[in-house]
Structures are given as C-alpha cells and as structure tokens.
Amino acid sequence: MIRYELAGPDLSEVRFAISPLNELTLSLRALRDPGRFPLHLPWLRTVGAADLDRETLLALTNERLWTPDFLNPRPRNPLARLEDELEVVAATPPHRVRGDLDAVHFEGGPPPALSGRPEVVLRRILTALRGYWDACFEPHWQRMRAVLEADIVHRGRMIVHSGMAAMFADISPRVALSGDVLAIRLNTSKVDYRRTTAGVGLTVVPTLFTRNPSTPISAEEPPVVFYPARGLGNLWTSDRPQSPRALRDLIGETRSGLLTLLEAPASSTELAVRLGVTATAVNQHLRAMRAAGLLTSARHGRSVLYLRSDLGDRLISTSSIQVWTP
Structure with missing residues (x-):
C-alpha cells in the first residue's frame, strides 16, 4: 500500500x-x-x-x-x-x-x-x-x-x-x-x-x-x-461508427459519424483515423458542427478536444427513435 x-x-x-x-x-x-x-x-x-x-x-x-x-x-x-x-x-x-x-x-x-x-x-x-x-x-x-x-x-x-x-x-x-x-x-x-x-x-x-x-x-x-486511461478499446480500431440512418440522411455520413464518436472527447487527428478521412476534412466538419451548436471544444496542450453538446446528444437520441409509417 x-x-x-x-x-x-x-x-x-x-x-x-x-x-x-x-x-x-x-x-x-x-x-x-x-x-x-x-x-x-x-x-x-x-x-x-x-x-x-x-x-x-x-x-x-x-x-x-x-x-x-x-x-x-x-x-x-x-x-x-x-x-x-x-x-x-x-x-x-x-x-x-x-x-x-x-x-x-x-x-x-x-x-x-x-x-x-x-x-x-x-x-x-x-x-x-x-x-x-x-x-x-x-x-x-x-x-x-x-x-x-x-x-x-x-x-x-x-x-x-x-x-x-x-x-x-x-x-x-x-x-x-x-x-x-x-x-x-x-x-x-x-x-x-x-x-x-x-x-x-x-x-x-x-x-x-x-x-x-x-x-x-x-x-x-x-x-x-x-x-x-479511458478509451483504450477504440485506440486501434478504424471501424466507422454505426450512426442512425435518419441522422446520416440529415447531415451526411461523415458528420453523423463524428457526432456518434464524440460521446467522449477526441481530437481531430484521432477522429480522422477512426473515420478514414483526412484531418483537413474532419476539421472543416468540426468547425461547422461547433458553429451549429452540436459540439463543444476545449484546448488541452497542443490539441483541441471536441465533445458532443447537449443539443448534439438530443439530436442523436431523437434520430435513434424508430418511427413506423403506414
């Protein structure tokens, strides 16, 4: 001890x-x-x-x-x-x-x-x-x-x-x-x-x-x-996250994937690897989503970490609800 x-x-x-x-x-x-x-x-x-x-x-x-x-x-x-x-x-x-x-x-x-x-x-x-x-x-x-x-x-x-x-x-x-x-x-x-x-x-x-x-x-x-540290389970995986289809139709494949991943804080570098796209493209999406109120960000050292906002959480939750139509 x-x-x-x-x-x-x-x-x-x-x-x-x-x-x-x-x-x-x-x-x-x-x-x-x-x-x-x-x-x-x-x-x-x-x-x-x-x-x-x-x-x-x-x-x-x-x-x-x-x-x-x-x-x-x-x-x-x-x-x-x-x-x-x-x-x-x-x-x-x-x-x-x-x-x-x-x-x-x-x-x-x-x-x-x-x-x-x-x-x-x-x-x-x-x-x-x-x-x-x-x-x-x-x-x-x-x-x-x-x-x-x-x-x-x-x-x-x-x-x-x-x-x-x-x-x-x-x-x-x-x-x-x-x-x-x-x-x-x-x-x-x-x-x-x-x-x-x-x-x-x-x-x-x-x-x-x-x-x-x-x-x-x-x-x-x-x-x-x-x-x-938390997040080790996702460190070596590059699989794309499964985001709700309604969300993909609304904001696109990449942005819906980002919103799904950002249940936990992550940097643009990590997100680019996970989604298999360039860091430049990820940064463009992140800026747009933050401006829309879907994400929050905080600087830590040389990195900026992003996290889903309350509005982003509600969008994910609402998109996951399956609605039956005749």
Whole structure:
C-alpha cells in the first residue's frame, strides 16, 4: 500500500501530465506478456515485425511487470517531449542505474543484457528505447496522445462537478482519497511506504499500458500515480461508427459519424483515423458542427478536444427513435 499525504488536497497540489517515455517504458509490459493486454494485440502484431533489441527491452521488466524507476521520470507537464525525457535519463547517476535494476531483478540479479558497467548498460538501454520509439511508437503517437489528452479533460470535468475524491475513486477501486491521504493499493506487499507531497506535489499520469494503478517502487521518487486511461478499446480500431440512418440522411455520413464518436472527447487527428478521412476534412466538419451548436471544444496542450453538446446528444437520441409509417 502506498500512501501520499497531500499538503492540501486541491488543484494546486495535483497535476496531470502525459509522458512519451513513460508510455514507452510501460509498454514493455505488453511486450513481455501480451496475453494481459489483449486490446493492444493489433499494435503488438506490428511490433513483432520490427527490428528491435528485444533482449535489452525485455530485460527491463520482471515477472511482476515492474520497470526501473529511473526510466519513469515524473513528467513536468502535459507537453513533455521524448527527447527531453531521454536527456534526463541519460544523466542518471551510475549508482542509481544499478540500484534500480537490482530492485527490479531482486531475484537472481539482472539478466546478461543489463550486466556490466552502469554507464555502458545505460547507453545500451537508451539506444534500444530510441529504436523502439522510432519503429513502434512514433507512427502512432498522435493517436495515442489524443486518447490520453481526452482522458485528462474527462478527469478535469469530474473534479469540477464531483470533487477530487470522486475523480480518484473513478480511476480504480484501488485508489481512494480520504481527507488529505491518497491510498493506492498495489498487487504486491513488497512495496509499502508513506510520504508527503509537500514541496513537490502529486503528478497523476494516464497511461495506455497498465490495467491497475501503479507508483514508483521507491519512496525517494517524487509522488506519481499512473492509472489506466479511458478509451483504450477504440485506440486501434478504424471501424466507422454505426450512426442512425435518419441522422446520416440529415447531415451526411461523415458528420453523423463524428457526432456518434464524440460521446467522449477526441481530437481531430484521432477522429480522422477512426473515420478514414483526412484531418483537413474532419476539421472543416468540426468547425461547422461547433458553429451549429452540436459540439463543444476545449484546448488541452497542443490539441483541441471536441465533445458532443447537449443539443448534439438530443439530436442523436431523437434520430435513434424508430418511427413506423403506414
């Protein structure tokens, strides 16, 4: 059990962030045990054909699917860049590299790919991760980021409407905010500590590669909670949504599809992939639908996320009603 004592359970103490490096590192869990991540199987098939340093990559997790803390640095904001995060990792002191690898492989020690001088091992890890990103992540990152950003917007709305405790409870039954203490129940009893967030705050990070909330192994690390993002079920599908025929006849195939998809927040990039049309065309439709009052929008970082308005909800609902005529 991990307990974070919030210096003040308010918005200034809790920050949301997105981390390309954390996604990259946490995805190694799916490489090691694909059966636990069935929704990622379409993506894992493409990964299987890539030319990667698999020995090094797979050595960065253990049977419990832990990863070294130094490869999961706390992101400072939702706009973190992989290059900046890799620079932080490259500056990791040798004693910490060895200590974190030993903590992950506490039974039997690190495998051969991670044995040797820490400086050499760190360079090998960075090279393997860079190649992994270029081959398997960069082509899909815009789409992945869109899902993560949509989740953060959803969490922000929950905080406004229902409060911080309700937002954390919605993340997982394993997470609970009681007073000023946030408790995270893990799968293992080997990680158990309590620390304050005073002076550093708490960073909350949605990820596509965890089924349960997780935290750093060490109490010395800045307070971070990784949690499963919403919308994963639609991440790798490009099927067109089935919108009501009456709605398609009224506003057209593409716009009816957009209105159907936007039950949850999404960016124009994600929507273009889902519908199989260009981002330019999607943006034109979105602007027109927003002007007509069918959509709302909110900027998050470099993306604009769209969501069906109350009027859009009513149009979908009304169009779905089957009317019999003689």
